[in-house]
Amino acid sequence: MSLLEVHGVSKAYGGIHALDACSLAVEQGSITGLIGPNGSGKTTLFNVITGYEQPDTGRVSFQGADITNAGPSKIFGMGLGRTFQLVRIFPRLTVMENMHIAVQRRGIRSLLHRWSAPHERAHAQELLDFVGISHLSDAPAENLSYGQKKLLEFAMILIAAPEVVLLDEPAGGVNPTLAAQLTDRIKTLNQRGVTFLIVEHNMEFVMSLCDKVAVMHRGSLLTEGEPAQVRGNPAVLEAYLGD
Amino acid sequence: MKQQPLSARTLKIAWPLLLLAAATVFPLVADPAMGNVAVLTLLYAAAAVSWNIFSGYTGYISLGHATFFGFGAYTMAIISVNQHLPGGFGLFLLVPVAGVVAALVAIPIGWILLRTRGHAFVIITLITVFIFQLLATNLRGLTEGSAGIFLPFTGFDPDWFLLPFYYIELGVLVLAVLVSWYIRNSKYGLGLLAIRDDEDRAEGLGVRTGGSKLIALIISAFFMGMVGAIHAYFLGAVYPQQVFDPALTIIIVLMAFLGGLGTLSGPILGAVVLEVAQQYFGLNSQIGYYQIVLGALFLIVMLLLPQGIVRSLARLWNAWRVRSGAGGSPVAPERQPAVVEKG
Numbered sequence: 001m002s003l004l005e006v007h008g009v010s011k012a013y014g015g016i017h018a019l020d021a022c023s024l025a026v027e028q029g030s031i032t033g034l035i036g037p038n039g040s041g042k043t044t045l046f047n048v049i050t051g052y053e054q055p056d057t058g059r060v061s062f063q064g065a066d067i068t069n070a071g072p073s074k075i076f077g078m079g080l081g082r083t084f085q086l087v088r089i090f091p092r093l094t095v096m097e098n099m100h101i102a103v104q105r106r107g108i109r110s111l112l113h114r115w116s117a118p119h120e121r122a123h124a125q126e127l128l129d130f131v132g133i134s135h136l137s138d139a140p141a142e143n144l145s146y147g148q149k150k151l152l153e154f155a156m157i158l159i160a161a162p163e164v165v166l167l168d169e170p171a172g173g174v175n176p177t178l179a180a181q182l183t184d185r186i187k188t189l190n191q192r193g194v195t196f197l198i199v200e201h202n203m204e205f206v207m208s209l210c211d212k213v214a215v216m217h218r219g220s221l222l223t224e225g226e227p228a229q230v231r232g233n234p235a236v237l238e239a240y241l242g243d
Numbered sequence: 244m245k246q247q248p249l250s251a252r253t254l255k256i257a258w259p260l261l262l263l264a265a266a267t268v269f270p271l272v273a274d275p276a277m278g279n280v281a282v283l284t285l286l287y288a289a290a291a292v293s294w295n296i297f298s299g300y301t302g303y304i305s306l307g308h309a310t311f312f313g314f315g316a317y318t319m320a321i322i323s324v325n326q327h328l329p330g331g332f333g334l335f336l337l338v339p340v341a342g343v344v345a346a347l348v349a350i351p352i353g354w355i356l357l358r359t360r361g362h363a364f365v366i367i368t369l370i371t372v373f374i375f376q377l378l379a380t381n382l383r384g385l386t387e388g389s390a391g392i393f394l395p396f397t398g399f400d401p402d403w404f405l406l407p408f409y410y411i412e413l414g415v416l417v418l419a420v421l422v423s424w425y426i427r428n429s430k431y432g433l434g435l436l437a438i439r440d441d442e443d444r445a446e447g448l449g450v451r452t453g454g455s456k457l458i459a460l461i462i463s464a465f466f467m468g469m470v471g472a473i474h475a476y477f478l479g480a481v482y483p484q485q486v487f488d489p490a491l492t493i494i495i496v497l498m499a500f501l502g503g504l505g506t507l508s509g510p511i512l513g514a515v516v517l518e519v520a521q522q523y524f525g526l527n528s529q530i531g532y533y534q535i536v537l538g539a540l541f542l543i544v545m546l547l548l549p550q551g552i553v554r555s556l557a558r559l560w561n562a563w564r565v566r567s568g569a570g571g572s573p574v575a576p577e578r579q580p581a582v583v584e585k586g
Contacts, residue, residue, distance in 0.1 A: 100430070
């Protein structure tokens with residue numbers, strides 16, 4: 001049994017089939033890349049997995065538990081964190097405040113705790129340091145550059161110590177130095193046991209990082225395998241270049 | 244010689260206490276003619292602070308807080324008249340009761356209204372006020388309809404008639420500010436601010452958005468209800484059009500925006516500036532052209548000061564500190580245009 005499993009998921013918007021009987025398995029401890037042409041359903045699949053969208057048919061399971069119809073909050077609480085293709089941070093809060101959103105308490109206890117305890121602050125600072133933006137901790141998040149916002153969003157997820165991290169185009173719009181730094185951080189976390197599922201168009205980034213690559217085309221899985229295998233697959237080239 | 248600057252922390256604690264001390268002695272030293280303005284200013288300040296607890300923090304702009312004000316006012320009036328309670332200080336004990344009634348009313352109202360967002364929410368809150376105004380006009384058995392309810396006479400000596408109202412209001416204002424401050428510093432409050440910035444994202448990071456919004460509305464309604472009750476007792480009468488009054492919330496919203504939405508001191512500052520201005524223009528004009536001035540002011544605030552006085556001043560202060568080399572908050576070198584999230 002894989003850590004994260006998607007079984008025959010379909011999702012249609014009107015007449016457009018964003019996902020068409022899509023199946024995917026993510027193994028524990030892997031860094032799985034998810035590639036495919038624009039509009040092949042990668043982001044929709046992310047939305048279905050993380051509870052932002054409900055599939056029309058099919059099933060999603062995480063650690064053996066069915067999460068098909070669970071909401072984003074519950075799925076995040078189970079250890080599945082994600083970032084967005086276009087970063088979603090809280091622009092009017094400071095970087096440090098952003099880091100504390102995911103450190104919530106349930107119900108009345110959220111009223112009984114200060115927004116930041118010293119150990120939480122220290123941990124947040126550590127993670128900001130890990131992604132390389134600790135010098136910005138008191139700045140309003142809206143003042144960060146796009147790349148820095150992406151790093152912040154990544155760190156915001158990490159504070160909840162997720163089992164699986166889903167990254168939607170982490171290297172998109174990020175300069176090569178920052179992308180290399182990000183690759184390095186992902187590898188470090190992976191060695192500590194975090195599983196990754198990454199949507200990315202930057203092939204160099206995918207090939208150097210992932211130990212398995214899945215290719216999506218027209219809403220379903222075209223093929224999957226090791227990076228070198230996938231790169232040499234004529235069906236993949238055809239999907240990208242058109243038939 | 245080197246001077247020791249006052250630490251930021253000392254200043255932070257000192258200035259609210261100084262203001263409170265000034266507000267406490269104000270009616271004892273001020274011109275009695277100012278008393279009426281002072282009482283109304285405190286009333287609006289308390290209303291603006293409680294409105295801010297919900298709308299300022301969550302970003303859900305409510306134009307319906309007159310509903311809770313009205314429930315507070317009618318609770319005060321109906322209980323005191325039906326129970327034949329005598330006027331005097333004892334009637335102030337009904338103020339928290341009125342707050343609780345308004346808070347209870349906020350539960351079903353919030354449950355329905357918070358299913359909407361953005362513009363739909365603004366409109367539906369405004370409509371709520373009209374619904375309750377209509378109900379208050381027509382449920383004559385309970386409210387006496389448009390004839391209104393007259394509250395027991397206070398029996399206070401005209402020489403110090405205003406003082407009890409002034410100090411009770413000051414108490415409610417201080418309590419509202421403390422609650423607002425406490426919430427702002429709690430995890431719960433951070434969750435509310437996250438809802439303001441991106442509700443779905445907050446939900447996705449484990450914030451209980453639905454419950455958080457409802458609780459903020461209940462707390463906010465509790466204070467609005469108390470303000471409404473004090474207002475009713477102060478004026479001595481309650482009418483549907485006067486308490487379930489959309490203009491009431493619009494003025495409160497303007498005060499909060501002028502001072503600074505979502506800030507602690509902004510709503511108070513906005514209330515002081517606007518109420519004093521309103522009284523000044525109102526008293527100096529027979530035709531009430533202050534409404535035109537008010538409308539123009541609303542436009543100016545929205546166009547030039549959307550952040551409010553407090554934040555704009557803070558920005559200037561920060562810029563000055565950076566220029567003078569004292570070091571402001573760090574700002575990233577490159578700026579990227581805002582990105583609009585799809586779907």
